Amino acid sequence: MGDITDAATPAADAPAPPPALTKENNLFMRIAVNPDGTVTRPEVPLVPASESAAAAVSRDVPLDASLGTYLRLYLPNPVPPPTSPATSNNNKLPVVLFFHGGGFVLFSPATVFYHAHCEAMAAAVPCVVASLEYRLAPERRLPAAYEDADAALAWLRGAVAGTDPWLxxxxxxxxxxxxxxxxxxxxxxxxxxxxAKGGADPSSSPAATAAVRGLLLHQPYLGGVERTPSEAGSEDDAMLPLEANDKLWSLALPVGADRDHEFCNPAKAMPPEALTGLPRCLVTGNRDDPLIDRQREFARWLQDSGGVEVVVRADHPGSHASELFVPERAEELFAAMREFLSADGGA
Known part of the structure; x- marks a missing residue:
């Protein structure tokens, strides 16, 4: 499967093209909520890590075996030579800790299209990518995924990462x-x-947190009780229909929370001082995304209320997550990443 649709059955002599993406064959619409509060997820192909891939090699490293979390590392193949503009003075590449999408409910680093996306990212930027397998809602509602993200960042900053041969x-x-x-x-x-506040680990130090040079927020998933115009017009959106959007938030947020909770609507729920110390941010989005109004509002809030240095690239054509399936959209994202990292001396 190359997109979030049901794959067509191929003919014996020639493969049939995949069906056009519609609300009806969207994977999010096929999440079944069970009486016990769990969900039955649609099947999506998974692929293993590979140390023999062409664009970028990959391998899995455990994070917390008791939680089932791990990191899939990606390394450009070949690694740029020491004289390349992509490398720093110590002849090494920037590191991107990546969290996949899926409304907090679906997907994995091993999901076929996210795996391919991270391979392409590692090669195109270039950089070392660490893609996190985190716990999914509703079995583990927010903030479980945030806790796993904290653990991944602590791993990168800690002694364990220093012993990983690729890093x-x-x-x-x-x-x-x-x-x-x-x-x-x-x-x-x-x-x-x-x-920015020293992390969840009380042993974290300012020196350790200084390694986070910036945040790259691509089409951040945000919401609110009052719908924006782009949300209200998304009832039949092929990639993120309104009904699916509502379902995902109902499964992800803490029980009893509404969509003005800070996990969903930080611009409304969080005071500006909460943004103190936040590093440079790149906010990217596509014009046809139902969430585009939220993303633009979020970028303005970061900049105007929090005084955060923000680079906004929210006028690209395309739908939500189109970079996973349309090479031109992916290259626009990678170009924005390269520009952002280069301005920081990071690529």
Missing amino acids: AAHGDLSRCYVMGSSSGGNMAFFAGLRA
């Missing part, structure tokens, strides 16, 4: 960026807030 040889952990797409973009924002 030790090729990753510059003084140039670490936290990135997410959709719900992952939401996670990256909250991970940045925690890092």
